[in-house]
Amino acid sequence: MAEAAIHTSALQGPQGRRPKSLLSPRRIVIYGLLLVAAFYYILPLYVMIVTSLKGMPEIRLGNIFSPPVEVTFEPWVKAWSQACTGLNCDGLSRGFWNTVIITVPSVLVSIAVASVNGYALSNWRFRGSDLFFTILIIGAFIPYQVMLYPMVIILRTMGLYGSLSGLIVVHTVFGMPILTLLFRNYFTALPAELFKAARVDGAGFWGIYFHIMLPMAVPIMVVAMILQVTGIWNDFLFGVVFTKPDYYPMTVQLNNIVNSVQGVKEYNVNMAATILTGAVPLAVYFLSGRYFVRGIAAGAVKG
Amino acid sequence: MATVTVRDVVKKYGELKVIHGINLSIAEGSFVVLLGPSGCGKSTLLRMIAGLEPISEGDVLIGDRVVNDVHPKDRNIAMVFQNYALYAHMTVRENMSFALDLRKAPKDEIERKIAWAASILNLEPYLDRYPKQLSGGQRQRVAMGRAIVRNPEVFLFDEPLSNLDAKLRVQMRTEIKELHQRLKTTTIYVTHDQIEAMTMADKIVIMRNGYIEQAGSPLEVYDNPDNLFVAEFIGSPSMNLIEGRVEGGRFVSKGGTAIALPAGCKAGEGQAVVLGIRPEHTHPDPAGALEARVGVVEPTGPETHIYFELDGRDICAVTRERTGVKPGDPIRLRLDADRIHLFDQASGKAIR
Amino acid sequence: MNEPGPGARGNPFFRNAAAKIASLPMILTALVVFVGGTAWTVVYSFTNSKLLPKLNFVGLDQYRRLWSTERWVVSVENLLVYGVFMLVFSLLMGFVLAALMDQKIRFENTFRTIFLYPFALSFIVTGLVWQWILNPEFGVQHVVRSLGFENFTFDPLYNQDIVIYGILIAALWQGTGLIMCIMLAGLRGIDEDIWKAARVDGIPAWKTYVFIIIPMMRPVFITSLVLIGAAIVKVYDLVVAQTGGGPGIASEVPAKYVYQNMFYAQNLGQGFAASTMMLISVAVLVVPWAYLEFSGRQRHG
Numbered sequence: 001m002a003e004a005a006i007h008t009s010a011l012q013g014p015q016g017r018r019p020k021s022l023l024s025p026r027r028i029v030i031y032g033l034l035l036v037a038a039f040y041y042i043l044p045l046y047v048m049i050v051t052s053l054k055g056m057p058e059i060r061l062g063n064i065f066s067p068p069v070e071v072t073f074e075p076w077v078k079a080w081s082q083a084c085t086g087l088n089c090d091g092l093s094r095g096f097w098n099t100v101i102i103t104v105p106s107v108l109v110s111i112a113v114a115s116v117n118g119y120a121l122s123n124w125r126f127r128g129s130d131l132f133f134t135i136l137i138i139g140a141f142i143p144y145q146v147m148l149y150p151m152v153i154i155l156r157t158m159g160l161y162g163s164l165s166g167l168i169v170v171h172t173v174f175g176m177p178i179l180t181l182l183f184r185n186y187f188t189a190l191p192a193e194l195f196k197a198a199r200v201d202g203a204g205f206w207g208i209y210f211h212i213m214l215p216m217a218v219p220i221m222v223v224a225m226i227l228q229v230t231g232i233w234n235d236f237l238f239g240v241v242f243t244k245p246d247y248y249p250m251t252v253q254l255n256n257i258v259n260s261v262q263g264v265k266e267y268n269v270n271m272a273a274t275i276l277t278g279a280v281p282l283a284v285y286f287l288s289g290r291y292f293v294r295g296i297a298a299g300a301v302k303g
Numbered sequence: 304m305a306t307v308t309v310r311d312v313v314k315k316y317g318e319l320k321v322i323h324g325i326n327l328s329i330a331e332g333s334f335v336v337l338l339g340p341s342g343c344g345k346s347t348l349l350r351m352i353a354g355l356e357p358i359s360e361g362d363v364l365i366g367d368r369v370v371n372d373v374h375p376k377d378r379n380i381a382m383v384f385q386n387y388a389l390y391a392h393m394t395v396r397e398n399m400s401f402a403l404d405l406r407k408a409p410k411d412e413i414e415r416k417i418a419w420a421a422s423i424l425n426l427e428p429y430l431d432r433y434p435k436q437l438s439g440g441q442r443q444r445v446a447m448g449r450a451i452v453r454n455p456e457v458f459l460f461d462e463p464l465s466n467l468d469a470k471l472r473v474q475m476r477t478e479i480k481e482l483h484q485r486l487k488t489t490t491i492y493v494t495h496d497q498i499e500a501m502t503m504a505d506k507i508v509i510m511r512n513g514y515i516e517q518a519g520s521p522l523e524v525y526d527n528p529d530n531l532f533v534a535e536f537i538g539s540p541s542m543n544l545i546e547g548r549v550e551g552g553r554f555v556s557k558g559g560t561a562i563a564l565p566a567g568c569k570a571g572e573g574q575a576v577v578l579g580i581r582p583e584h585t586h587p588d589p590a591g592a593l594e595a596r597v598g599v600v601e602p603t604g605p606e607t608h609i610y611f612e613l614d615g616r617d618i619c620a621v622t623r624e625r626t627g628v629k630p631g632d633p634i635r636l637r638l639d640a641d642r643i644h645l646f647d648q649a650s651g652k653a654i655r
Numbered sequence: 656m657n658e659p660g661p662g663a664r665g666n667p668f669f670r671n672a673a674a675k676i677a678s679l680p681m682i683l684t685a686l687v688v689f690v691g692g693t694a695w696t697v698v699y700s701f702t703n704s705k706l707l708p709k710l711n712f713v714g715l716d717q718y719r720r721l722w723s724t725e726r727w728v729v730s731v732e733n734l735l736v737y738g739v740f741m742l743v744f745s746l747l748m749g750f751v752l753a754a755l756m757d758q759k760i761r762f763e764n765t766f767r768t769i770f771l772y773p774f775a776l777s778f779i780v781t782g783l784v785w786q787w788i789l790n791p792e793f794g795v796q797h798v799v800r801s802l803g804f805e806n807f808t809f810d811p812l813y814n815q816d817i818v819i820y821g822i823l824i825a826a827l828w829q830g831t832g833l834i835m836c837i838m839l840a841g842l843r844g845i846d847e848d849i850w851k852a853a854r855v856d857g858i859p860a861w862k863t864y865v866f867i868i869i870p871m872m873r874p875v876f877i878t879s880l881v882l883i884g885a886a887i888v889k890v891y892d893l894v895v896a897q898t899g900g901g902p903g904i905a906s907e908v909p910a911k912y913v914y915q916n917m918f919y920a921q922n923l924g925q926g927f928a929a930s931t932m933m934l935i936s937v938a939v940l941v942v943p944w945a946y947l948e949f950s951g952r953q954r955h956g
Contacts, residue, residue, distance in 0.1 A: 030758050037752055038769045041828065044784040045772070051787065063798040064788065117681040124674030132678070132685040139689035141885050141941045145913040145930040149708070149923065150692030173684050180681065193388035193461075196355050200459075201402035201449070202376030205673035211401070215392040234777030236892040241918065251779040255896050258783050267787060278780040285775035286768070293771070293836060 052076060052272035059267055075268035079276060083269055085256040092273050095253030099233060101164060102249055106171035107228040110179060111221065113172055118183025119213050123195050124205060133180065140177035148241055155242065162244045170238050175231065179224055186220040187213060223295040226288050230281040250277050304489055305366040305456040306331050307352060312361035314347055321347055322513045324361065332487045336500040339510035340536070345493045346461055348510070352491060353459050354378050365457060381450035382459040386466055387442045389434040396430040399449045420448040423482065440471045447479070451486065460492040464499065476502060497537055501525070509533050531651040534579050534644060540608055540619045543585060545578045546648065554578050554645070558614030560593060565640045570654045579644035582608065585620040587628065591637035597628050609634070693934065700927035708923055717928035727929060730907040733819050737908070738887040740823050745883050746876065748827065749834030754864060756835070757842045771832035778829065782896025785825035786812060812898055815905035822897055822906060830886065834879050841875030842868070877944060884940040888933055909933050
């Protein structure tokens with residue numbers, strides 16, 4: 001009953017022509033092409049890892065594709081705790097914790113708000129509710145740049161500009177279209193009788209939401225979480241615009257470390273820092289597999 | 304237990320009127336079935352009684368209280384839905400106690416009521432299971448259990464059996480009826496299945512296009528349909544209908560077949576009418592007055608349905624005899640004269 | 656489904672009061688941020704706001720200045736080149752990969768994992784990795800030269816004429832996995848009987864794809880097109896990380912121009928005019944799609 005509204009038919013069986021034999025010339029071409037493509041996709045990850053494990057002398061002498069002769073974890077340590085951005089030299093760890101502090105509440109708040117929206121839109125429609133929803137969906141396509149400055153003014157008026165709460169508001173607002181769509185579709189696909197039964201049983205707006213809808217929405221919650229954790233973790237623009245340097249998220253700090261013009265370039269440290277920044281969304285991706293595919297298929301609209 | 308009164312109730316969706324001023328009174332403790340084809344407004348009416356749908360005009364009363372603006376939870380009703388509407392993440396016990404928990408009923412009272420409902424519905428072994436671990440019939444019983452634990456004044460059933468297979472449906476029909484006889488709670492039951500309506504109801508309310516066509520006991524509506532719609536809708540195979548007019552005290556079909564009318568018939572001379580006769584009152588009889596040719600023969604076991612053509616219309620006769628007729632055979636038919644119904648052709652109303 | 660709250664026929668404002676209050680964040684977002692914010696930006700793009708927004712209307716002055724600024728013109732040219740190639744290659748690679756994946760291959764999950772993982776990474780990470788790989792001193796150029804091809808030159812990030820292609824390589828790496836996934840879902844959505852019928856009719860596989868499958872996947876292609884299009888216009892982080900807009904201004908893009916003017920150059924009016932141009936370009940793309948998608952077809956729900 002509680003199947004998700006988004007079908008990922010990508011997970012069903014393949015439909016192309018059946019192979020005649022295991023290794024016909026046609027098969028060889030297919031696998032050959034796939035392997036070439038796989039090489040292109042996997043290469044950067046490989047290069048990142050091997051570079052981060054080499055010492056600088058080895059990088060200067062060797063080539064970036066060769067595996068490290070002497071494995072060293074020093075670049076990782078340095079990236080985490082010593083790399084400099086401007087005058088601060090306490091490494092990427094500060095950005096990491098900033099991102100954690102930004103991501104956790106932003107994910108929770110944005111999902112809470114959007115799930116209530118989706119619930120109201122599918123079960124408690126009122127005059128104009130569909131109009132607001134349409135605006136929201138159209139809004140998903142408006143370039144952020146158009147709304148950046150008005151958002152700055154709004155936050156300044158609320159006294160939240162530059163603060164953590166302000167950034168949470170920004171993520172909630174700009175994450176709202178896709179998440180609301182996700183929850184609305186999911187709740188609409190649930191049998192309407194469930195809602196009616198709960199009404200007759202005596203539950204009101206919030207009672208139904210907390211007792212019936214939330215427990216049934218676990219699958220879509222997971223999808224929404226994945227979407228938001230990766231999306232907010234990877235955000236750069238909002239981090240730059242809406243926070244002060246003290247609160248810069250990891251992506252911003254990473255960019256500042258790598259692209260700083262001062263000092264000697266330490267490519268191994270840069271790559272270690274890059275992997276560290278990508279580590280959390282990558283972990284989410286590898287751990288969630290199927291849900292991730294479903295999440296991005298739904299979240300594709302986000303662009 | 305309470306009466307339910309529906310007074311001049313209208314339902315509009317914008318400009319579209321789907322219920323056209325319905326009046327209905329339901330006696331305390333009775334079992335009323337709202338019957339009709341899909342789109343007739345029966346479910347809408349039920350939902351308005353439940354408070355799940357706002358009432359555009361008119362009043363709904365439960366007992367003496369106008370409940371138009373009363374929240375569903377405060378109407379003291381319970382409702383069973385077509386697809387059970389069980390909460391998938393709750394056990395059978397939790398499903399049944401949900402409404403009571405929301406009312407903050409005392410723990411021991413909840414326990415007692417659940418034990419009572421479970422024993423009535425034979426659900427004791429399943430109390431800690433989840434809905435997905437139950438069969439269709441068991442789920443239906445849980446849905447009913449959820450309704451009865453609340454001890455409501457009115458039970459509302461919205462096509463509760465249509466998701467079950469034929470055999471289970473018959474069984475659950477009996478169970479619902481037994482339950483009603485035991486609890487004597489006023490019950491309103493929506494269905495499009497006339498067998499369900501006939502077997503369960505104290506009173507059937509037949510609806511079409513947002514109007515009530517007829518209301519009465521099952522046998523009343525079967526034996527004395529008020530109009531052509533009811534005549535055709537109730538009964539299977541449905542009533543045979545022949546168009547014609549009244550001439551010289553007899554009915555003459557368009558094809559010229561003459562049928563004697565019972566004495567005291569109120570049809571006027573020359574009036575365009577439709578003659579109705581139920582299949583079980585149409586008998587193959589060598590001495591019969593009508594002559595026809597057999598089309599299709601359908602033996603069902605206890606009885607045989609013989610279809611034949613009369614004036615270009617298919618007419619059915621039901622017989623318990625083993626007649627041995629075959630398609631193409633000529634056949635003579637006799638109609639039970641006192642079982643003939645006449646309807647005005649223009650208005651469709653019964654002529655009595 | 657209109658639900659009567661208590662007082663269903665009372666003041667309509669209080670009907671569903673809880674739902675309305677709960678929807679306030681959505682209503683405010685839609686009206687204040689999306690409608691209000693967009694309108695605000697458009698209106699202020701006709702003013703000469705500098706450090707602070709001021710309602711001092713100057714007509715189309717900002718737009719005239721915009722289009723006579725070299726940085727903006729370069730940005731737009733870059734976006735066009737980047738956009739065209741991004742569209743073509745995303746669709747092409749996405750579809751070919753999906754078609755290959757659909758040949759009942761082994762290790763399908765492994766391949767999908769490999770093709771899709773870059774999408775989980777941020778544009779910053781993407782830009783920095785490819786900046787490193789394309790670094791002429793250490794990266795691809797260096798490696799090929801050390802193999803004996805002394806004159807081999809491949810330094811897109813340091814060559815004004817081809818820098819945008821360097822960005823393109825990174826963007827395709829990051830984004831094609833998603834398109835592949837969508838395309839694959841589209842392929843799987845096609846009735847297997849189509850394949851059987853084509854086979855019985857003796858149509859070769861490639862012809863089946865070109866003349867039957869692709870036309871049947873039209874909605875999937877349109878969705879992909881819109882997604883890629885909207886993402887193209889927004890491209891920002893990638894350029895910041897990979898080239899910073901350089902060498903010189905060779906890889907500037909409109910989103911960066913907006914940011915630059917709004918938050919660094921204190922030239923708000925220019926920023927607003929530029930972002931309004933971005934809005935128009937998205938509208939040109941999305942409006943026809945929305946029209947095709949939603950007109951005639953009744954919306955679900």
